[in-house]
Amino acid sequence: MNRLDTAELQRRAARIRCLFLDIDGVLTDCKLYLGPDGLELKAVDVKDGLGIKLAMKAGIEVAIISGRPSPAMRRRFESLGVRHLRLSTEDKLPAFEEIRTLLGLEADQCAAMGDDLPDLPLLRRCGLALTVADAHRSALSAAHWVSTRRGGDGAVREACDLLMDARGQSDAAGTVGAG
Template sequence: MKLAELTARARRIRLVLTDCDGVLTDGGVYYSERGEEMKRFNIRDGMGVVRLREHGIASGIITGEVSPSVRTRAAKLQIEELHLGIKDKTACLQEILDRTGLQADEIAFIGDDTNDIEILSRVGFSACPGDATSFARAVADFHCQTPGGHGCFRELAEFIIAAQLGNGHS
């Protein structure tokens, strides 16, 4: 897809949804000897959420995992659209559309693997981290240069913000 079309699509975005593992994290999971699961999040991605909000764009997380660390991170970032334990991300998207009155072309989604393909195909602007699987890369409109867990959400956020401000992506 050409840059002009990507920019035009990005201008319509009102909500950016993301997968968690492999996008907000590097896909690794740490376990303590007590079995506690820990995930590493990138502060720059968090600033992406803040910057989107400052520009009137909401953020949300849709993940198949049920992780207290994701809930804690979402609370810290004041993310209201938090959907944990979701096996059917497309049905979750439809519930969000029905509840908010948004249209699919007003939603961006960034995902990295096969369980994200269907939702990537249904939103107005789809993206993937630089190290996404070939399956996700094949359907995503925008391929971040940054890998998952290392600022790819921020890269996407800045592209959308720049497009909406009319800066640098026309």
């Protein structure tokens, strides 16, 4: 267990300038619906999308790193305005370092939210390690904070609220349209 007390959680959260997100199991419920001809369907939560937009409007960059290719997910997150998307990226730490360096941020200014073994290098490297209620035990063990919601069911919105609340910006972002 790696949990922080409330004061330390708030201190770290207030420093975060970029939130790194995993897709499967964090922005989705980790399920793939397999159709004929190789069709894959996943569902995302619109509340998460709005949280991402609000966080970006509040000045927190959002980056998404996923091991799986998905043109549909690329379209979804590009439509939300996410500028840092790395799909088909199984080794996530180099992508994290590349984006962090591009943004001129220290590791302790970055939060990462992941749910399973491929996310552990990021969770251990960043300043604030976040995971979802139904994460694998490895991510639960590494995380500083665990959402009450499950992956794909508003967990990312909860994380965005955590970061914005720590900056006193939960209501400052105003209206940004649908997520």
